[in-house]
Amino acid sequence: MIRFLKSIFNFIFPIKGKNNHITGRLRLIGKVYIRGNNNTIICNSKSVWGGVKIKIFGNNNTLIIHSGVVMKKGVIWFEDSGNLIEIGEHTTIEGAELAVAEENTTLKIGNDCMLSSDIRIATTDSHSVTDITGTKRLNSAKDVNIGNHVWIGNGVKINKGVIIGDNSVIAGYSVMTKSCPPNTICAGIPAQIKKYNINWTRKRF
Numbered sequence: 600m601i602r603f604l605k606s607i608f609n610f611i612f613p614i615k616g617k618n619n620h621i622t623g624r625l626r627l628i629g630k631v632y633i634r635g636n637n638n639t640i641i642c643n644s645k646s647v648w649g650g651v652k653i654k655i656f657g658n659n660n661t662l663i664i665h666s667g668v669v670m671k672k673g674v675i676w677f678e679d680s681g682n683l684i685e686i687g688e689h690t691t692i693e694g695a696e697l698a699v700a701e702e703n704t705t706l707k708i709g710n711d712c713m714l715s716s717d718i719r720i721a722t723t724d725s726h727s728v729t730d731i732t733g734t735k736r737l738n739s740a741k742d743v744n745i746g747n748h749v750w751i752g753n754g755v756k757i758n759k760g761v762i763i764g765d766n767s768v769i770a771g772y773s774v775m776t777k778s779c780p781p782n783t784i785c786a787g788i789p790a791q792i793k794k795y796n797i798n799w800t801r802k803r804f
Contacts, residue, residue, distance in 0.1 A: 614632075619633050619637070619639075620639045633655045634657075636658045638677075640653065640661075642664045644669070648670065648672065650694075651674075652673075654676050658681075662677070665687055665710075667688045668686050668687075668688070668690050669690075669691040676697065677699055678701070679701050684706045685705075687707075688710045691713050692718075695714055701740035712745060712747070712751070715751060715771070716753050718756075718757075720757040721757075722740050722759050741760030743761050746763055746764050748799075749763050752770050754771055755771065755772065758776050761775045763775070764781030765782070766781055766797070767782060768785070768797065768799055769785050770787075773786050774789050775789070776789040777790070
């Protein structure tokens with residue numbers, strides 16, 4: 600019986616490596632794949648749905664999902680080592696790909712954010728752009744930080760190094776290549792500030 604339960608656990612949560620720790624509400628996580636050592640997943644939310652896949656390929660990575668988070672579908676992706684993804688309290692995500700794929704980068708989403716569907720946020724370009732000699736890399740990874748109470752529309756792409764200030768709105772299908780100050784609306788490809796001194800609410804009135 601113990602052997603049977605272990606095989607079921609490895610089928611649902613295929614984990615290969617040493618000292619990997621998963622705490623919280625495991626039964627609500629869709630799929631967890633880990634290939635590496637000393638990785639940590641802390642899930643304090645009751646509403647991370649089965650359509651969410653968590654994939655970790657590397658060592659010493661950390662995922663923190665705080666209480667009240669609702670994530671319906673998407674992928675949370677780690678590559679390499681020493682990376683952090685943190686999703687703040689009461690943030691809702693309809694569908695997103697969140698990716699940290701280089702050493703020691705951080706992707707943070709604040710409290711009470713509202714993310715629509717088909718969103719991609721990444722700290723890296725994944726592949727290298729170099730100078731003409733091929734010896735110096737020109738596109739190193741950079742952290743992404745999304746503040747509190749930020750509304751991100753459908754189809755938005757947020758590139759490495761972007762900081763989005765509190766209470767801001769990112770219009771649908773925008774591509775964020777630069778940071779956005781607090782209390783602004785940003786829109787376009789690439790996104791630009793369209794309006795200042797705004798706030799938003801989930802309520803309709």
